[in-house]
Amino acid sequence: MKIIVLNGSPKGNVSVTMQYVKFIQEKFPEHELKIMNISERIKKIERNEAYFKEIISEIDSADGILWAFPLYVFLVAAQYKRFIEMITEKQVQYAFKNKYTSVLTTSIHFYDHTAHNYMNAICDDLDMKYLGYYSADMEDLFKESERKNLTTFARNFFEDIKSGVVTTKNYLPISKKEFQYKPSLSPEKIDNHNQKVVVISDLIKDDSNLNSMVKTFKNSLDNVEYFNLNDIDIKGSCLGCLQCGYNNVCVYEGKDDFIDFYNKLKGFDVIIFAGTIEDRYLSSTWKEFFDRGFFNTHIPIFKDKQLGFIISGPLNQNSNLREIMDGYSQWQEANLVDFVTDESEDSNEIDMALQNLARQVIRSASSNYVKPSTFLGVGGMKIFRDAIYGRLRFPFQADHKYYSENGLYDFPQKDMKIRVQNMILILISKIPSIRKDIYQKKLKQEMIRAFENI
Ligand SMILES: Cc1cc2nc3c(=O)[nH]c(=O)nc-3n(C[C@H](O)[C@H](O)[C@H](O)COP(=O)(O)O)c2cc1C
Structure with a gap:
């Protein structure tokens, strides 16, 4: 064969x-x-x-x-x-x-x-x-x-x-509809409240829905910086060479403009990613952005930033892409504010959703709001924590330094209070009458007792 x-x-x-x-x-x-x-x-x-x-x-x-x-x-x-x-x-x-x-x-x-x-x-x-x-x-x-x-x-x-076994499909074909978004609102400008906002897109066509959506978003705020990935000199995609593992210096350093551009993003409070769905993800240009960002290895460099996504295309038929962006935001310890798409096929509604996104990112940034992680962030971080502490500490020495300095090695084994508490409780629960008392009478109440002081 x-x-x-x-x-x-x-x-x-x-x-x-x-x-x-x-x-x-x-x-x-x-x-x-x-x-x-x-x-x-x-x-x-x-x-x-x-x-x-x-x-x-x-x-x-x-x-x-x-x-x-x-x-x-x-x-x-x-x-x-x-x-x-x-x-x-x-x-x-x-x-x-x-x-x-x-x-x-x-x-x-x-x-x-x-x-x-x-x-x-x-x-x-x-x-x-x-x-x-x-x-x-x-x-x-x-x-x-x-x-x-x-x-x-x-x-x-x-x-x-x-x-010649019979196979079945797991995914329905994507159904696409023709719809042209026509912005109709002359938006009232929202005060940036000193929050620095940047929009990044991979726009190619001027007449695309994405272009109009980006314009509406930009017009909704006092001040927005804008970058198109196609205008940035990017010599190539990540080569997987791992030279960055030592001190986050990429093999492309000094050879193109990507690293300077990426480092500039660190200075913004709000980052809006704008892209059009291509096949079952965004474009390969966007993928290049995420891969080249790997020179920061496993360090959450967008920590505490507000992230938003403006997407043209059928995101509702692509929960995997939504999960990727949610997981990415959570791994970055950033706050994913919202997704806005053109799927409603209602220009008015899209106008308002974009304005609302602008309002929300400023509100969240002004109050330093980062919602708690779900399994996507919590689980993902534990994989990195264990890997960087152990088998990947070399070659990822820069990660180890960051993880040590920023308390990311939060192994439960180190918590002395919990260890002593466990030892005592496990020991006394071996006595049947105490065990019965704890498990049948006290457990529920004890679980909320500590909250009373807060
Ligand atoms: C740029 C880059 C991104 C990576 N992203 C992931 C990832 O998202 N999840 C993961 O489990 N491993 C990730 N890895 C680890 C690789 O998948 C893993 O080391 C793989 O075995 C490399 O295979 P290769 O030598 O065939 O390229 C990444 C490695 C690199 C260099």
Whole structure:
């Protein structure tokens, strides 16, 4: 059987994910696994039509496709995202249609599920026969039990293709409606109250809904700075080289304008992200922004800022994208104020929603309001905390310094009061009469007793 492996690592062959693919290759020599380095070669793929066609014809002639990639900032790397966009732009969906496919990733399980949801939806959109995913921790291959699991995953993949199993789709197609937003309000200006507000967009077309929405938002406030990602000199996407791990200095330092631009954002109180939905995310330009921001590694540099999203497109049909942006905001320890979209198809309502967003960001910024995290932020931060304290302290030395200095190592083991309390209570609860008294009579009341002093 011929399987095309679409390698999503910008590191090409020197990729952790490809070690997992090579393991499968060695376990199943009867099948051909042909690796195509998509992310590493994206510039050539974009420039050279013949090369793009060669890849598509390999895909067309394969029995199955394995999307194999590292997690990059809640999703695939920007380069891989760009390749996915090119499939529709160049109308080569035919090569993917009805093809069996699976997804293999490596990561530290930080939002691996949102990347998998994304790829599942993309496969469904391409009418592929999706056989499921395998989400490996980047160190899983060192464990015998995980090698066994990976072998089973691969065996099932080959068997299912051979037997032609029936697959079902997990995602409905996106339904898009034609609607032109026409701003009708001449907005009353809202006082900035000295809060610095910036809007960033990836606008290409002047007549787009996004452009009009950005204008309405900007007109609603006294003072808004604006940047278009397309006007910033960005030489390329994140290469995954990890040079930033030592002291947050990016390999692109001095080579383009992205780092200066990104550092400028740190000076604003409110950051508004404006973009149009492309496939099941925003554009690859936006993805490049998030990936290149990784020179700050795992440090929440937008801490305490107010974040808002102006989105053109069907966000209500894309809860995964909403979760990504919510998770991103919470991981940044920022306050996600709201999303405004053009889905209502009512210009008046959109006008008012944008004005309301302007009002809300200023109100929240003025009162330094950051709402508590949900599982998205709390759970995510614990993954980073454990990783940076342990196996990723080297190479991420800058993160370790920040986490130590900012109390992010909040391991419960260190809480002496809780440890002593647990020891005493566990000990006395071994006596049946006391245990009965505590569990049947006192527990509920004791849980609220400490609140009485507040
Ligand atoms: C820019 C960048 C972003 C990353 N984002 C995530 C992430 O969101 N979630 C996660 O679990 N791991 C993340 N990782 C870790 C990689 O997914 C992991 O190290 C992977 O095994 C690298 O595979 P590769 O060597 O094939 O590129 C990120 C790494 C880099 C360099």
